[in-house]
Amino acid sequence: MKDSSLTGVERFFDTNELIVSKTNLKGHLTYCNDIFLKIAGYTEQECLGKPHSMIRHPNMPRCVFHMLWQTIQNGQEIFAYVVNRCKNGDHYWVLAHVTPSRNAAGTVTGYHSSRRVPDRATLEGQIIPLYDKLLAEERRHANRKDGLNASMKMLTEMLQSEGRAYDEFIAKLQAA
Numbered sequence: 001m002k003d004s005s006l007t008g009v010e011r012f013f014d015t016n017e018l019i020v021s022k023t024n025l026k027g028h029l030t031y032c033n034d035i036f037l038k039i040a041g042y043t044e045q046e047c048l049g050k051p052h053s054m055i056r057h058p059n060m061p062r063c064v065f066h067m068l069w070q071t072i073q074n075g076q077e078i079f080a081y082v083v084n085r086c087k088n089g090d091h092y093w094v095l096a097h098v099t100p101s102r103n104a105a106g107t108v109t110g111y112h113s114s115r116r117v118p119d120r121a122t123l124e125g126q127i128i129p130l131y132d133k134l135l136a137e138e139r140r141h142a143n144r145k146d147g148l149n150a151s152m153k154m155l156t157e158m159l160q161s162e163g164r165a166y167d168e169f170i171a172k173l174q175a176a
C-alpha cells in the first residue's frame, strides 16, 4: 500500500546522539529532547500533549506496539526497532529502549524512551524482512483486530521456532 504522504527519504542521526522522549500513562508526550525535534521536524509546541503515535509510520507492524505496551504496562522495559515518520513524510530508523518511570513510592507515573542508531546489517538482514512479513499478515485482514491477532501469532511462532523469548531475540541481534 503506497502512502502519498511519505517521501521515501530516510533521515539519519549520529551514533553519539540519543533521541529521547517521555510520555504520561496514556502515551501523550510530556518531553522531547532537541534531537527528537530536529530529526522528526517538529517544534516542542507541536509535540507536547500529543499522542506519541503522531510520529507513527504506517509500515510499522501493529503487533510491535502491542507488545511494547503490554511490556511497559507490566512494569518491564523493552527494546524495539522502530521506523518513525517525520513531519514532512521522511522516515528514520531507531533502536528504542522504552521503560516505565516510577516515583519515590514505586508507582509508575509515565514512560521514557531513549533511542540510538540501529545496526544497519541487523536492520536490513533481519528486522525489515520480519516487519514486512508481519505487516503483510496484518494487511491480509479486513479487520484490525484480526490482523493484530494474526501477526502476534506469526511473531510468537517465529520466536518459538527459534526457542527464544522476544527480549532474548533482540539482545542476540544486538550482539550479532
Ligand SMILES: Cc1cc2nc3c(=O)[nH]c(=O)nc-3n(C[C@H](O)[C@H](O)[C@H](O)COP(=O)(O)O)c2cc1C
Residues within 6 Å of the ligand: 021, 022, 023, 027, 051, 052, 053, 054, 055, 056, 057, 060, 065, 068, 069, 082, 084, 096, 098, 099, 111, 112, 113
Ligand atoms: C515512551 C514511549 C515511546 C514511544 N515511542 C514511539 C515511537 O518512537 N514511535 C511510534 O510510532 N510509537 C511510539 N510509541 C508507541 C505509541 O504510543 C503508539 O502505540 C504507536 O505509535 C502506535 O500507535 P497506534 O496504536 O495509534 O497505531 C511510544 C510509546 C511510549 C510509551
